[in-house]
Amino acid sequence: MSKTLPPLEQLALTLYDIGAVQLGKFKLHSGKKSRIYLDLRLLVSYPAALRQAVAAYRLLLDNLSFDVLAATPLAGLPLGTALCLDMDKPLIYPRKTAKSYGTGKQIEGVWQVGNTAVIIDDLITSGDSLLQAIVALKASGLQVNEAVVLIDREQGGVANMQDHGYKLHAAMSIRRILSILEAHQRITSKERDKVLKSLK
Structure with a gap:
């Protein structure tokens, strides 16, 4: 039996094994074509995989200072909920559209004006959905x-966030995931190269 793999390496393999990382030809939300599709919404159906993901977020979040977790709708919400329970930190989230009834709230949850929020999302491509959430929170x-x-x-999101004055922390990059998958014979070097070329 081989030694236990480092947590992020194990997570990359788990994501591939549950179908959250797929190679092929895909059209992304942005309209761009891609050779890789990441469907992290699947994590909620695999509690053990979700726990691995939470541990990866914790590695980053434990070094940050904040009052509340803020999840993006919708992809960030299950991850934010899992982290809220794991870290015992309050969670809030901006609505896609403000309520037109009841309190008419734009943000769900409890916070104080002046609180610092750290935003949780599943992944970053251009960074636009994160920036939209930040506008609502601010x-x-x-x-x-x-x-x-x-x-x-690795498609410009980190630089875009930086240009707007925000720091983005990612547990893993596409390159890192691909090299782990190749090292463990889940994909070939040819497949890895095709994906990397499609990211440009």
Whole structure:
């Protein structure tokens, strides 16, 4: 039996094995074509994999200073909920659209004006959905400086966030995942190269 793998290496293999990392030809939300598709929404159906993901987020979050976790709708929400339970930290989330009934809230949850929020999302491509969430949070009196994602697709998102004055922390990059998958014979070097070429 081989030694226990480092947690991030194990997570990369788990993501592939549950179908959260797929190679092929895909059209992304942005309209761009890609040779890799990351479907981290699957994590909620695999509690053990979700626990591995939470541990990866914790490696980053334990070094940050914040009052509340803020999850992006919808992909960040199950991850934010799992982290809220694991870290015993309050969770809030901006709605896609403000409620037109009841309290008409734009942000769900409890916070104080001036609280610092760290944003949780599953991955970053361009960074646009994170920036939209930040606008809503700041409009409600929260301070936001940092965001944490599981995977950086390495398609300009980190630089985009930086240009707007925010720091992005990613547990893993696409390159790292691909090299782990190749090292463990889940994919070939030819497949890895095709994906990397498609990211440009």
